[in-house]
Amino acid sequence: MSVVTPLLCLGQLDIARPLSRGAMPTHVETLGNGLKVILRPIPDTKALSTWVVYRIGSRNEVPGMTGSTHWVEHMLFKGGGKLAKGDIDKMISRLGGKMNAFTDTDYTMYFETIPASAMDTALMIESERMRNAAFDPKEVEAERTVVISEREGAENQPDFAVEEELWGLAFHVHPYHWTAIGYKQDLATLARDPLYRHYLRFYAPNNASLILVGGFDVAVAMQHIREAFGRLQPEAPPDPLRLAEPEQRGERRSDLERPGPADLLSVGCHIPGAAHEDTPALVLLATVLGGWRGFVPFAAGDWRPRSNRLYRALVDAKLATDVGVRLESKLDPSLLIANATLAPGASLDRVEAVLDREIEKLKRAPPPKSELARAHQQVRAWARYEQDGVTFQGMLLSAGEGLGAWDFAEALLAKVERVRPEQVRAAARRYLVEEHRTVVRFHAQEVPR
Amino acid sequence: MNLPDRTVLENGAILLSVALPSNPFIAIRGTVPAGIAAEGSEFGLAEFTSRLLLSGTRRMGTAKLADRLEGIGATLEFRNGDEVLSFQGRCTRETAAETVRILVDCLSEPAFPSKEVERIRAELQNDLRIEADDTHHRAVREVSRLVFPKDHPYGREPKGDPSRVRRIRRGDIVSFHEAHVGPEGLILAVTGDVDRALIDESIAAPLSRLRGDGGAEAIPPPPPHRPGSVRIPMPHKSQVDIVIGAPGVPRRHEDYYALNLANLLFGRIGLYGRLGRNLRDEQGLAYYAFSSLDARTAGGMWTISAGVNPSNLGKAIESIRAEMDRLRTEPFSLEEVRDGKENQIGSLVVSLERNAEVAAELHRMEYYGLGMDFLERYADIVGELTEERIRNLARKYFLPSASSIAVAGPIGRLRVPW
Numbered sequence: 049m050s051v052v053t054p055l056l057c058l059g060q061l062d063i064a065r066p067l068s069r070g071a072m073p074t075h076v077e078t079l080g081n082g083l084k085v086i087l088r089p090i091p092d093t094k095a096l097s098t099w100v101v102y103r104i105g106s107r108n109e110v111p112g113m114t115g116s117t118h119w120v121e122h123m124l125f126k127g128g129g130k131l132a133k134g135d136i137d138k139m140i141s142r143l144g145g146k147m148n149a150f151t152d153t154d155y156t157m158y159f160e161t162i163p164a165s166a167m168d169t170a171l172m173i174e175s176e177r178m179r180n181a182a183f184d185p186k187e188v189e190a191e192r193t194v195v196i197s198e199r200e201g202a203e204n205q206p207d208f209a210v211e212e213e214l215w216g217l218a219f220h221v222h223p224y225h226w227t228a229i230g231y232k233q234d235l236a237t238l239a240r241d242p243l244y245r246h247y248l249r250f251y252a253p254n255n256a257s258l259i260l261v262g263g264f265d266v267a268v269a270m271q272h273i274r275e276a277f278g279r280l281q282p283e284a285p286p287d288p289l290r291l292a293e294p295e296q297r298g299e300r301r302s303d304l305e306r307p308g309p310a311d312l313l314s315v316g317c318h319i320p321g322a323a324h325e326d327t328p329a330l331v332l333l334a335t336v337l338g339g340w341r342g343f344v345p346f347a348a349g350d351w352r353p354r355s356n357r358l359y360r361a362l363v364d365a366k367l368a369t370d371v372g373v374r375l376e377s378k379l380d381p382s383l384l385i386a387n388a389t390l391a392p393g394a395s396l397d398r399v400e401a402v403l404d405r406e407i408e409k410l411k412r413a414p415p416p417k418s419e420l421a422r423a424h425q426q427v428r429a430w431a432r433y434e435q436d437g438v439t440f441q442g443m444l445l446s447a448g449e450g451l452g453a454w455d456f457a458e459a460l461l462a463k464v465e466r467v468r469p470e471q472v473r474a475a476a477r478r479y480l481v482e483e484h485r486t487v488v489r490f491h492a493q494e495v496p497r
Numbered sequence: 498m499n500l501p502d503r504t505v506l507e508n509g510a511i512l513l514s515v516a517l518p519s520n521p522f523i524a525i526r527g528t529v530p531a532g533i534a535a536e537g538s539e540f541g542l543a544e545f546t547s548r549l550l551l552s553g554t555r556r557m558g559t560a561k562l563a564d565r566l567e568g569i570g571a572t573l574e575f576r577n578g579d580e581v582l583s584f585q586g587r588c589t590r591e592t593a594a595e596t597v598r599i600l601v602d603c604l605s606e607p608a609f610p611s612k613e614v615e616r617i618r619a620e621l622q623n624d625l626r627i628e629a630d631d632t633h634h635r636a637v638r639e640v641s642r643l644v645f646p647k648d649h650p651y652g653r654e655p656k657g658d659p660s661r662v663r664r665i666r667r668g669d670i671v672s673f674h675e676a677h678v679g680p681e682g683l684i685l686a687v688t689g690d691v692d693r694a695l696i697d698e699s700i701a702a703p704l705s706r707l708r709g710d711g712g713a714e715a716i717p718p719p720p721p722h723r724p725g726s727v728r729i730p731m732p733h734k735s736q737v738d739i740v741i742g743a744p745g746v747p748r749r750h751e752d753y754y755a756l757n758l759a760n761l762l763f764g765r766i767g768l769y770g771r772l773g774r775n776l777r778d779e780q781g782l783a784y785y786a787f788s789s790l791d792a793r794t795a796g797g798m799w800t801i802s803a804g805v806n807p808s809n810l811g812k813a814i815e816s817i818r819a820e821m822d823r824l825r826t827e828p829f830s831l832e833e834v835r836d837g838k839e840n841q842i843g844s845l846v847v848s849l850e851r852n853a854e855v856a857a858e859l860h861r862m863e864y865y866g867l868g869m870d871f872l873e874r875y876a877d878i879v880g881e882l883t884e885e886r887i888r889n890l891a892r893k894y895f896l897p898s899a900s901s902i903a904v905a906g907p908i909g910r911l912r913v914p915w
Contacts (some may be wrong), residue, residue, distance in 0.1 A: 144843025428571025
């Protein structure tokens with residue numbers, strides 16, 4: 049059922065449009081300074097989740113400055129403008145709220161979930177964060193070891209090495225070559241001033257969207273948003289990214305031999321950007337191969353799907369103890385990744401051969417209608433499960449906005465509904481091809497004592 | 498939120514529910530008393546059993562069960578814990594009856610096919626290897642073993658060890674299941690897109706058909722803790738994990754609420770309380786440095802966790818000790834206590850924003866006997882805590898000399914100043 053939100057309290061300089069797509073009423077309006085505001089009121093909830101997504105991620109970094117976007121994200125919890133160091137922490141804590149931030153390759157997002165009666169606190173924090181962060185040199189230096197520590201914690205896990213190797217090998221030109229955490233050598237040498245310039249360049253109202261989900265009145269919220277953000281000055285729009293990854297011609301492989309508890313296999317195949325017309329078929333292709341766990345991370349928790357081809361062929365067959373397929377839909381062409389943790393005694397050659405066999409089957413024949421119906425039902429059900437509470441809804445809208453449209457997931461779901469079996473086979477034939485794929489094999493070596 | 502509805506079914510199972518109209522699906526949380534505490538000396542048996550509950554029933558094979566569940570878009574998970582076997586799921590109004598029927602089938606008539614027993618055996622062996630390579634997991638396990646000694650259920654490795662995993666037979670699993678999984682002691686909480694008719698027809702009716710033995714046995718109090726120190730060299734790692742732990746209190750203990758608030762102030766509130774402010778914010782030593790309070794039926798544990806570069810190990814441990822000592826020289830201020838109380842009371846709105854969180858809270862209220870009006874009383878419980886009591890309990894429980902420590906990672910010959 050579609051609901052149209054009435055247009056309320058529109059300022060002269062603002063551009064507003066009602067939205068009829070999607071199951072829940074959503075009001076979208078752009079302030080005069082370019083800040084896009086997306087409001088989803090939920091009348092019977094007392095909580096409010098406030099999100100700001102900036103169109104800046106590690107894809108906007110250059111070699112030598114990898115990890116700078118993530119480091120900037122850390123600095124935006126340290127005050128500036130009306131906020132002294134520790135104020136954000138204290139204000140949200142007193143409200144019993146939760147807050148966090150995420151740096152992605154394509155975008156960075158911040159959120160606070162608090163009682164709805166405290167809306168102004170969240171708006172003030174996000175408004176100050178947008179233009180007035182302090183970047184005190186002493187604090188920048190203290191945070192250097194924190195971000196390095198975050199990276200070292202990840203390095204303790206063998207799958208981090210596999211992931212970093214996979215992206216590094218699959219992308220030679222495009223900044224997806226590195227992951228959002230950045231390289232340790234860059235984190236060790238980055239200086240305060242370039243970080244601060246990175247912040248000033250990309251943190252501006254016309255490069256951001258503000259998303260509110262929860263218990264509020266749209267007209268009242270818009271008034272408060274104008275007061276908090278209306279005076280912030282825009283920046284010149286960032287230049288579009290000109291780097292494009294050349295077509296991969298030939299399989300790329302890497303064999304890592306390191307201490308670890310189990311062999312790992314990771315295979316990445318190039319796929320088009322999220323907005324491409326083949327993305328709905330790729331969603332179902334990923335689901336048939338490895339199951340579906342929703343559009344954004346976290347909602348699924350530890351749940352793992354079992355009714356899929358790779359689980360049957362590898363886990364049921366005792367060749368692997370865990371498998372997963374991730375459709376990494378991004379702004380730019382990206383990867384569909386299949387991962388396996390090998391069972392004791394299984395060989396990487398054998399697991400890779402079985403994976404190849406399953407992919408070949410998908411290329412030879414479209415999935416039976418019953419299998420595709422199951423995949424459709426999973427994607428449909430997860431679209432509801434991901435609406436669990438204001439925080440997850442805010443995350444879903446923000447991640448969608450980071451990919452170009454707040455209703456990205458809803459619109460994609462509608463397109464997924466129309467995908468036919470033959471389109472899944474066509475997607476497998478087009479994208480799961482040897483010359484476009486990258487294979488990383490982790491050969492676990494005995495752990496030193 | 499309205500007061501939850503509580504029903505005791507004829508077979509003894511307890512069903513709790515609350516409607517959350519804005520939520521477009523149903524969350525399910527439940528337990529039966531078939532966790533580690535029920536396995537006696539047959540270490541690893543509860544974990545092994547829990548992993549086989551989605552491996553097929555008498556009516557449905559492994560693959561068909563997965564197809565049925567995922568064909569309706571539902572999820573079900575079973576997990577072994579110290580005290581209980583827990584299960585959780587998601588479904589919609591339209592699929593609730595079928596999901597609960599499948600849940601009841603999995604609980605009452607699991608087939609435990611031999612092929613699946615062997616698959617799970619290999620999976621457990623792999624998981625033991627993976628966890629043995631995880632610095633945080635290793636340190637937590639060692640501290641748990643020290644705080645809850647003599648193979649107490651709270652201190653044991655849930656999976657047992659590789660030799661136990663090799664020795665467990667299908668017959669052991671069948672016997673454990675028959676003895677411990679049934680409606681007696683079962684608690685099921687459902688929240689979200691529900692109403693009375695749906696609860697009665699789609700959830701209570703299939704749940705009433707659950708038969709079998711079971712029921713909770715008393716969990717003995719943990720033996721006394723003798724503080725110890727464990728070094729776990731893992732030279733191939735980048736970071737050292739530090740875990741420090743000491744006994745806490747059971748969930749129903751009179752000290753629980755004040756201790757919970759003390760823990761919040763010490764290592765949780767905001768960016769990890771006093772601990773995080775010192776180690777992360779001021780010194781930049783760690784990405785994470787926090788404390789946790791785990792309170793169960795017969796005991797509990799308080800822990801500190803931090804991940805640091807090996808070159809900062811000594812400095813980090815000394816800083817943790819200094820923060821614990823500071824509880825005596827510079828107790829929590831009135832402002833800190835006020836902030837903590839406001840946080841706990843305010844968090845009622847925020848921590849219950851999700852369907853799944855409400856279901857989990859409902860379950861906790863029943864499991865620990867807190868009463869269905871607990872959420873209404875909570876603000877008063879916290880409001881009545883005195884500053885003096887919070888400070889005294891922090892001094893009493895958060896003592897370096899009464900705590901054990903484990904460090905895991907590339908520690909070489911580094912000293913552990915504890």
